[in-house]
Amino acid sequence: MRIELEKATELIREHDNILILTHRNPDGDALGSGYALCRALQSVGKNVVFRYFEKIPKVFIQLEDCCSHAEFEPSFVIAVDCADSKILGDSPEMSYKEKVDLCIDHHPSNTLYAKYTCLDENAAATTEIILMIARELGAEVDSLTATAVYIGLSTDTGCFRYSNTTARTLRMAADMVDAGINAGRLNRILFETKSKSYAALEAMALSTMKKYFAEKCAIMYITLDMYEISGTDETEVHALSALPRQIEGVLVGATIKESEPGRYKVSIRTNPPVNASEICQIFGGGGHKRAAGCEIHGTLEEVTEQLLKAIEPFVKDVEAE
Template sequence: MEYGEINRIFEENDKFLILTHKSPDGDTLGSGFGLCYFLRDMGKLANVVNSDGFPDRYDFMYAEYKDQDFEPEFIIAVDIADVTLMGSGLAKYQQEGMVDLCIDHHISNKHYAKLTHVEGQTAAAAHILYKIFKESGRKLRDITAKCLYTGIATDTGCFKYENTTPETHMAAAELMAYDIDFANVNRKMFDVKSKGRLKVEQAVTGSMEYYLNDKCAMITITTELMEKCGADPAEFDGLASIPLSAEGVVIGITVKQRHKNVYKISVRTTEEMDASAFCGLFGGGGHIRAAGCEIRGSLEDVKALLIEKAGQVLGI
């Protein structure tokens, strides 16, 4: 879809519901709230929903947000590659034909919406929205710019991941020209951690396991560990980068327990391996260097399966 077509959709409809993915991160929330504020500034009605609620660490994006009372007429999913990523709280929107438009940057997008706009080479969904907003010619409020900047910064690892391009930097620079206190955003997103989060980092780093001639590193985060450390599950953005930080590792795997016998898998890889293709073996997907999936079973079985498939891909 062309940006002009998407802007026409914004113009021609009045009541929007914006869906964000479960276990929300900075990009899905930055995209969701950025779009919500943009639509409200057009005089439209718009709400943002999430299956797991909105984590406190992102409260600077939604501090002034209040739900509006209306029945949605147009449903937009942002940064959601697959309906299963909506979570149980948004189950009714997972039915075929429920989502009118999906705006996403994952190459593994399942094209479940009536209309889909995917830019697999763009670093963040928030960057796509910024390009759409620029095309409209409308001026953004500072809060909208702050949301979009947060989405771009978090999905690029503060601009250090290889999905960062010159275009990414230029978009970020333009958003920094607004009154957004970007230094404080970056500090809150990347430097400030709770005591519980630091305890978890210490625990998983100390117990990291190596496989396949040390080309695969794995950390495990159980609900028991989270409870023991007193950490909120919403605080775990960025932990997935720990296994790949070990020298010589080609694939870093983070196994995080969601429920009994249900595990969220986050994969990070070097240029020697396609993370999205690997997670696709388990029904997941994402980006070439960062992807995820969900696997059911005992912890031992889940780990054994991941190691087996990684060995097959690596030829070990």
């Protein structure tokens, strides 16, 4: 059942011994939401614990100790930033998939798997909703809680670049600065630092970039050898896929990533009016309008050729919007 923010706050007020979960492979907004809610609830005297079950990207490690731990039998389970129970980061000892009381989220694709769902699709980040709940509860937002909120806001908006950023997002970020966060330092770690291995892989990948169809399509590739030489792991590769589309005039940017010999994962990023998902559907993949993925088998040359054949009708005689 979908509920308003006031009702969600009321439910939280009524319970103690609260367990907070989030989605698998938690990103900045998932971790920021979990920690911010946990600390806010602790500040109003609740027994509460936030748990996730995987290694988190290095940049978020600073969040790890911002939440004290507690042991109890949870009487109320909250999932934050998790659109589907299938991707819930679940306890190895017992599954909470069917036992989520309240889901707080901003994904339009939320499957309403929880008993109650507080969903705000206009929130750029789930931490926007968490902050509103914290304020309704009269919780303290100290500099560590504010850091968690800010990491959600900034990572889900590309540091306030993307079109999901609203006036509310920016005002909340301002309030977090007032609460004492060191935004300059956080942004340097989150957005201005590349790991050595990522920097090496980036240079190699960029050197393979080629343009096609009056330069409206740009393709680069990453081979298993390149992962090996640079020392990169999968978690770092994601950001690379944005690069081909950044070139002026490019409508379709593709990154071909060798996953095992003869198998390639392809990431497609597009600018309007080209629909990335439609291109990927040709190969049995899918995704969003501007970002989608698929898998293609063959040699690198065969994969590139198939991809070019699929892309051509999407860019031929098509102009950027």
